[in-house]
Amino acid sequence: MTPGNGPDSAPEVTPEPGQGTLMTSATTEDRVKTPASQSLPKDKLVDMLYQMMLIRRFEERTMQAYQQAHIGGFCHIYIGQEATAVGTVAALLDDDPIITAYRDHGHALARGMHPNYCMAEMYGKITGCAKGKGGSMHMFDKAHHMYGGHAIVGGQCPLGVGLAFATQYEKKNNVTVCFFGDGAINQGAFHEAMNLAAIWNLPIIFVVENNGYSMGTAIQRGTAAANDLGAKAKAYGMRYAECDGMDVLDTYNTFKREGDLSRGSTSSALGLEQSGGGPCFINAKTYRYQGHSMSDPQKYRSKDEVSEKKEKDCISTMVSHLIDNKLATQDQIDELDKKAKQVSRDAIKYAEQSPDLPKSEMFTDIYSQPYGPPFVKGALPKMITDNNSGD
Amino acid sequence: MQTIQYREAIREAMQEEMRLDDRVFLMGEEVAQYNGAYKISQGMLDEFGPRRVVDSPISETGFSGLGVGAAMYGLRPIIEFMSWSFCLVAADQIINNAPKMLYMSGGQFGCPAVFRGNNGAGGQLGSTHSWCVESMFASVPGLKLAIPSTPRDAKGLLKTAIRDDDPVFNLESERMLGLGARGDKDFSRYIKDTWAPPTNKQDEDFTIPFGVADIKKPGKDVTIVAAGRPVHFALDAAEELEKEGIDCEVIDPRTYRPLDIDTIVKSVRKTNYCVVVDQSWPFASVGSEIAAQVYEHAMDDLDNKVIRVNNDDIPAPYNRTLEQEMLPNTRKIVEAVRAVTYNA
Numbered sequence: 001m002t003p004g005n006g007p008d009s010a011p012e013v014t015p016e017p018g019q020g021t022l023m024t025s026a027t028t029e030d031r032v033k034t035p036a037s038q039s040l041p042k043d044k045l046v047d048m049l050y051q052m053m054l055i056r057r058f059e060e061r062t063m064q065a066y067q068q069a070h071i072g073g074f075c076h077i078y079i080g081q082e083a084t085a086v087g088t089v090a091a092l093l094d095d096d097p098i099i100t101a102y103r104d105h106g107h108a109l110a111r112g113m114h115p116n117y118c119m120a121e122m123y124g125k126i127t128g129c130a131k132g133k134g135g136s137m138h139m140f141d142k143a144h145h146m147y148g149g150h151a152i153v154g155g156q157c158p159l160g161v162g163l164a165f166a167t168q169y170e171k172k173n174n175v176t177v178c179f180f181g182d183g184a185i186n187q188g189a190f191h192e193a194m195n196l197a198a199i200w201n202l203p204i205i206f207v208v209e210n211n212g213y214s215m216g217t218a219i220q221r222g223t224a225a226a227n228d229l230g231a232k233a234k235a236y237g238m239r240y241a242e243c244d245g246m247d248v249l250d251t252y253n254t255f256k257r258e259g260d261l262s263r264g265s266t267s268s269a270l271g272l273e274q275s276g277g278g279p280c281f282i283n284a285k286t287y288r289y290q291g292h293s294m295s296d297p298q299k300y301r302s303k304d305e306v307s308e309k310k311e312k313d314c315i316s317t318m319v320s321h322l323i324d325n326k327l328a329t330q331d332q333i334d335e336l337d338k339k340a341k342q343v344s345r346d347a348i349k350y351a352e353q354s355p356d357l358p359k360s361e362m363f364t365d366i367y368s369q370p371y372g373p374p375f376v377k378g379a380l381p382k383m384i385t386d387n388n389s390g391d
Numbered sequence: 392m393q394t395i396q397y398r399e400a401i402r403e404a405m406q407e408e409m410r411l412d413d414r415v416f417l418m419g420e421e422v423a424q425y426n427g428a429y430k431i432s433q434g435m436l437d438e439f440g441p442r443r444v445v446d447s448p449i450s451e452t453g454f455s456g457l458g459v460g461a462a463m464y465g466l467r468p469i470i471e472f473m474s475w476s477f478c479l480v481a482a483d484q485i486i487n488n489a490p491k492m493l494y495m496s497g498g499q500f501g502c503p504a505v506f507r508g509n510n511g512a513g514g515q516l517g518s519t520h521s522w523c524v525e526s527m528f529a530s531v532p533g534l535k536l537a538i539p540s541t542p543r544d545a546k547g548l549l550k551t552a553i554r555d556d557d558p559v560f561n562l563e564s565e566r567m568l569g570l571g572a573r574g575d576k577d578f579s580r581y582i583k584d585t586w587a588p589p590t591n592k593q594d595e596d597f598t599i600p601f602g603v604a605d606i607k608k609p610g611k612d613v614t615i616v617a618a619g620r621p622v623h624f625a626l627d628a629a630e631e632l633e634k635e636g637i638d639c640e641v642i643d644p645r646t647y648r649p650l651d652i653d654t655i656v657k658s659v660r661k662t663n664y665c666v667v668v669d670q671s672w673p674f675a676s677v678g679s680e681i682a683a684q685v686y687e688h689a690m691d692d693l694d695n696k697v698i699r700v701n702n703d704d705i706p707a708p709y710n711r712t713l714e715q716e717m718l719p720n721t722r723k724i725v726e727a728v729r730a731v732t733y734n735a
């Protein structure tokens with residue numbers, strides 16, 4: 001079962017007695033001491049491991065398919081960062097909106113998108129989550145409240161604010177999670193989004209998936225106060241938290257805690273009764289094992305650095321945790337991995353066997369109501385028709 | 392006959408639609424407590440409260456992107472740019488995100504948002520503040536672009552825009568906001584039937600469909616195509632040319648996207664002459680596009696080449712005389728019509 005994607009995930013998101021949903025700031029410290037994951041049922045923990053394994057195996061298949069030229073364009077692999085998406089989504093309600101950047105396969109899968117649709121999208125097939133019109137960088141899944149992968153660095157930050165504005169406007173008890181990379185911190189869009197979220201006490205969590213690099217630029221080279229990102233939150237009077245983005249439980253605990261504080265926040269500036277902890281900025285420290293995209297010689301970092309980071313691998317860490325605490329056996333874990341591999345192979349098969357996007361789809365989804373030849377078919381065919389009819 | 396100003400028409404359109412649909416909200420700089428930088432949203436905060444009439448900080452990328460996100464969620468934002476000149480800092484949100492979302496998401500997430508504000512030279516504001524954005528944006532698939540020239544059109548088109556499920560750019564004009572006020576030039580003499588605003592001010596179902604051009608003045612000798620403020624220059628020109636015995640037909644497409652090329656072509660087939668007026672810069676402009684389409688559809692019906700009247704190809708000057716000179720003004724249109732019809 002996918003986290004946040006079924007009735008059995010509902011109990012986990014209900015706050016425990018005494019921990020309240022909103023603004024129980026006095027308990028924040030207590031809650032750091034008694035992390036929410038301690039009360040998670042075994043199944044949920046095992047599922048979190050499975051989700052990470054699935055993303056890893058799926059991404060391995062993705063790389064293969066890319067190398068075989070089944071997948072085109074830019075393709076960014078999430079391997080190494082799995083715990084961030086999985087831990088975050090596990091702490092959310094089914095209908096909490098999430099939005100992210102172009103390194104988005106992991107978020108889509110964690111949110112519950114079927115791996116078949118995700119792979120088919122990269123193959124440009126009609127069965128893809130966006131009918132093959134978006135590709136690797138643009139994974140959308142309305143049914144799972146996944147508001148897209150977005151490929152302009154930082155461009156999704158204001159959109160995330162819009163989602164949070166909308167849930168507040170509709171008086172919903174939601175929190176929006178807006179993911180972006182460390183490179184996006186240097187974009188104006190990020191700062192405008194932070195400011196708006198703060199002045200309107202919006203229920204949103206901005207998550208920097210801080211993997212230390214934006215393409216080949218180490219964060220210290222591109223971002224002021226790179227070692228003190230809390231300063232950015234402080235500049236907007238916003239809560240700040242850090243988590244080990246390669247530790248799924250720490251990520252879960254942090255998002256559970258901060259998510260509950262932000263959830264359902266409202267603002268008197270927007271005519272509602274002021275409530276909730278408003279926005280939060282979370283620095284999820286993580287690392288990507290692969291190159292920036294599929295075409296990256298990685299001259300900017302050493303092999304030693306990469307192998308050092310791999311020692312803290314999110315999957316191995318979780319496996320140890322489950323075995324040490326007798327929550328799963330090695331056999332069970334091997335079974336899970338087998339399943340993840342099989343599901344990923346199936347996704348490839350599904351994508352391969354799916355029909356290509358037909359030409360007729362070229363002119364759909366441009367407008368919600370089809371109208372007028374110049375927009376649906378292009379001006380040229382019409383002109384030719386006119387000529388043929390002897391006008 | 393009851394008349395309303397252009398600015399009142401815009402306000403009424405927003406008010407009526409907001410009364411009908413709670414998902415509609417207005418956001419922009421100074422729209423609420425200040426009552427609108429140009430008093431368009433005057434009184435709206437009082438009526439709808441701060442949940443639905445929202446003052447945003449000077450943060451175009453932020454609040455236009457917010458509009459796109461909220462629209463993806465299912466709300467119907469009206470995002471006001473104090474001037475379209477200021478939308479340029481938000482280009483990624485309005486032309487990369489808003490119009491492409493539906494396509495990129497395979498039809499899952501649309502963007503039923505309206506972006507609106509003043510477009511065109513406001514009057515000696517210099518180059519940064521005198522943008523005409525129609526030619527930059529009309530080539531973007533996925534958005535719709537309306538450019539009302541009268542209070543009636545302003546109301547009807549904006550109501551359609553708010554109800555529309557796709558992103559609409561509504562290009563208004565600071566120089567026309569007072570149009571229709573008492574003492575103002577009465578354009579109704581040109582077209583008695585279609586000029587008047589709806590007689591029932593509260594007519595909630597008065598809308599004007601997109602992609603339907605309006606014949607602002609019927610005529611038989613030459614077709615003048617103009618939208619937005621230049622419609623009035625064209626009507627003035629038509630009046631002057633009437634004295635010379637040239638009977639102009641002034642066609643206002645009202646929306647550039649979709650474009651009602653059929654009405655334009657039909658007129659050209661009747662008059663055999665065509666002048667295209669457009670207040671943006673000439674190179675790769677909406678005027679060029681219309682001229683090209685006229686050639687594509689009605690080449691054989693033309694008795695002379697199509698002449699375009701645009702802004703001059705310069706940054707907008709501050710100097711009053713030069714600014715007037717730069718615009719596609721009445722004199723230029725008169726000269727263009729004389730030139731194009733010389734062989735009539």
Ligand SMILES: Cc1ncc(C[n+]2csc(CCOP(=O)(O)OP(=O)(O)O)c2C)c(N)n1
Pocket residue numbers: 103151152153180181182183184185211213214215292
């Ligand atoms: C506005 C913009 N500029 C440049 C790019 C090209 N680009 C794509 S990803 C990227 C690096 C972004 O790094 P980061 O935000 O840290 O995310 P990560 O790739 O590490 O997940 C760049 C420069 C872009 N997509 N958008």
Ligand SMILES: [Mg+2]
Pocket residue numbers: 181182183209210211212213214215
């Ligand atoms: Mg990065």
